[in-house]
Amino acid sequence: MTSRRGPYAKTRGREEAVGRVAYELVRSAGHRALTMTEVARRTELSEAQLLYLFPSRDHLLVAALVHADSRSDQAARERRPDPGTEPDASLARTINHELADPASLRLFVSMAAEAGDPEHPAHRWMTERRARITLSYATFLRRLQADGWAHPDVDPEQFARQFMALWDGLQAHWLIDPSFDLGAEVGAGLRALARRDAMLARVAINQLL
Template structure:
């Protein structure tokens, strides 16, 4: 039977473990954003955290495990599937709000811009993750544009089947432009694009 002291000690160890994992994930996010997955070593991340290489491997046995944990943590912080239950116009407004929020998170934008390009290779550990991420986004946006078309709310010549991928391409392109020039207003550009599409 565990004593009170043992229980408290166990909680303290658990808390320290959670803090260490959080430190590793935050550090890995920054490192992957700066150098990409392939350009970052686990030893480098461990050193930045003030940990030994084996200590980091205790928490994340492989670099691919660490990468997927970073991506999962970011998704959880963003609230998971934020489009669920939103109407078409709400969904588009959410994208504008997301772009505005992303302008306060350079490291996260760098991470996704770098990794999404790297992950085009089928052998990349995040290949399936980004495939599913883009596919899900296009499915949600296609539903939104189809709903708008049925309601007569799209401007003439806006194709509800092509518009979703065009919007995703615009958002990705704006992120790269913003990374190169922080004066670029991603949210305003997306908002102007959507205004031109809506009747």
């Protein structure tokens, strides 16, 4: 068996440690306060070593987002839905739970805007993330259709793109005006894009026939 130890494993471990520290700093003080010097100090790396791993502050911010995504994915795997809860209500509860970390959300919205530049470090990360999430949302919609919750005529790929755009847009709006219930708004968007009400009407008509 080939050992996973060695220079690559050591470098990977350092990158993950830097991402964790960068995330912690963003969460405690906001992404604008993040400095290469502080990250190097907390990870016990020289600034030269840090620059070798992450050539710029923007690279560090992307590393913080990677760590935030990893935490979110882990929480999603561990979360158990309440029996009998509607998908839109379950989604709303999950979203509002994650709002306990608004600093990471601000960083995400900021990097999403920067990612439009192909030369920016966030571009590749955002491109890969969107491809992965689009696939996940399409799979989610197919599951809802199989369960009879979503209308069968909704195209999964189109739904995935539109749902991602709706969610991202509402997040950006909520950061400016947090007076509305973000979870409820995204849940309502899910219901509309999945054509839940049309599905209920279809079921009711079939029961009358």
